[in-house]
């Protein structure tokens with residue numbers, strides 16, 4: 001079993017506006033009582049998608065039907081700050097996002113996302129501003145993130161992206177999740193187990 | 202140069218170094234419960250993986266189980282969580298102690314009770330109080346959901362080696378002072394972050410003379426002291442506890458097992474990264490006044506005041522805690538009114554806890570204004586208590602005698618504080634909102650102190666309420 005090598009992510013974009021979007025905003029704490037992370041998708045950004053008072057849909061971009069096919073989120077600064085809950089990137093991935101492009105990411109959120117194979121890349125402020133405008137103007141705009149050449153392309157445009165080398169290496173070599181390495185050592189695992197009397201019982 | 206138990210267990214279980222420099226550690230025993238395991242099983246399914254050693258994984262349900270009627274989950278989500286663990290255990294072939302088994306209970310009570318928890322082993326569970334199992338001379342970690350998956354799939358996890366601090370408690374505890382007071386005292390002394398980067402070795406003749414249940418109470422709260430795990434070296438007390446337990450080695454393998462277990466104990470010349478010594482006589486019945494487990498004072502002390510703080514940071518902390526707790530600074534903690542009394546949890550929900558309280562509670566009445574609940578840590582504990590008539594003593598005194606589960610320790614089941622109710626609790630965490638109400642308040646203490654508070658309707662000194670010196674404490 002090998003994990004997919006994530007070298008390129010392509011899809012339609014959606015602009016989720018705001019800076020410092022924290023993990024509580026991404027997935028409200030009350031939805032953490034759950035049996036699988038799978039169901040978390042529908043609760044992503046719940047409290048900004050639905051009016052807390054009336055329960056009515058807000059006019060948030062995530063409620064815009066035209067963008068229902070989007071798989072790449074384009075957003076602002078310090079995305080994913082707050083608590084370390086793995087539920088946050090889990091909910092975004094389950095909601096249908098394959099990658100996030102932002103001005104910057106909170107460190108723990110970034111690490112959690114990489115482990116899940118959800119690339120988070122940053123780019124120059126001006127280029128991101130242009131991308132957000134383009135996405136806002138055209139819901140069918142195709143975006144492509146190339147992790148080998150470290151470049152984002154859309155329409156006629158392109159700009160360089162940044163991602164820490166260790167994370168890029170992990171994603172593009174399909175080793176973003178430690179389980180791979182753990183599994184590969186099965187012979188050593190069994191050797192250790194065979195020396196332990198309480199395992200053999 | 203001698204080795205510590207921690208080093209010996211580590212060496213016996215290290216699989217190898219990973220590319221990032223961390224160690225892949227073999228986990229001999231994996232305990233799971235309904236809250237943090239379903240996502241991990243989901244990941245296994247997604248990855249098409251199996252449980253590597255199903256016979257080394259043991260499951261039960263505890264966090265969401267209702268304690269009034271165990272078979273009536275509070276809502277659809279709770280029912281779904283129960284179904285999930287049943288189905289996962291079944292599908293992946295792991296041992297599961299269900300409600301009907303007569304063996305269900307808080308995962309950290311069930312492991313020792315079944316003899317699954319053994320000296321010289323490594324144990325992991327998606328729950329921070331896994332440290333409890335260290336009482337048997339095991340190295341026991343609480344882990345996150347992704348690590349639960351890793352252990353299920355590979356029986357290993359990635360981790361880094363800890364330093365070891367030996368905490369020696371010597372001398373005889375005063376009457377009315379219990380293992381809970383010892384552990385609260387240690388946390389008060391070393392702080393809630395004092396143990397970061399450490400494994401705690403609890404030792405000294407006080408610990409040597411402790412029963413296994415008392416040792417579990419101490420190790421349980423290693424995590425509140427910031428340590429990743431805590432342990433006591435295995436000895437005759439450990440072996441006597443384990444002998445005859447369902448999963449303990451059988452008669453023909455017994456001597457061999459004991460010899461092996463003995464070999465894991467820290468050597469007399471073992472070198473520690475740090476040593477702390479405590480005189481048992483200095484420990485008083487201890488209670489918390491704030492919102493962190495290291496906010497502890499003895500029952501005869503005053504609630505701290507922001508003015509007494511040594512640093513501006515401490516001042517802010519005291520202020521924040523007192524604002525939340527709505528307690529008057531600088532006044533005695535004794536006499537603070539309570540609304541709820543809770544005896545239970547993986548810290549203090551074992552037979553000896555209820556037995557000790559029953560001895561003093563007999564013939565006394567809970568103040569009519571107090572809601573008092575007693576929740577055995579496991580179905581086996583409940584049956585043992587009921588055989589001795591302990592349940593009757595609690596009920597006659599005005600406690601509600603409930604069925605096994607975590608209950609009001611974290612209130613994921615229907616047992617919750619309401620509004621800003623204040624609870625005298627034998628559990629382990631006094632964080633904001635811990636007991637189910639976002640503004641609920643918790644005062645941690647020993648089970649006998651909870652009983653005293655229930656009888657008086659306010660925080661009280663159990664030694665006075667129950668005339669403790671007059672009745673000899675149980676051995």
Ligand code: SF4
Pocket residue numbers: 263264307308309328330546547548606607610611628629
């Ligand atoms: S009793 Fe409390 S601390 Fe122990 S496992 Fe249950 S919820 Fe966690």
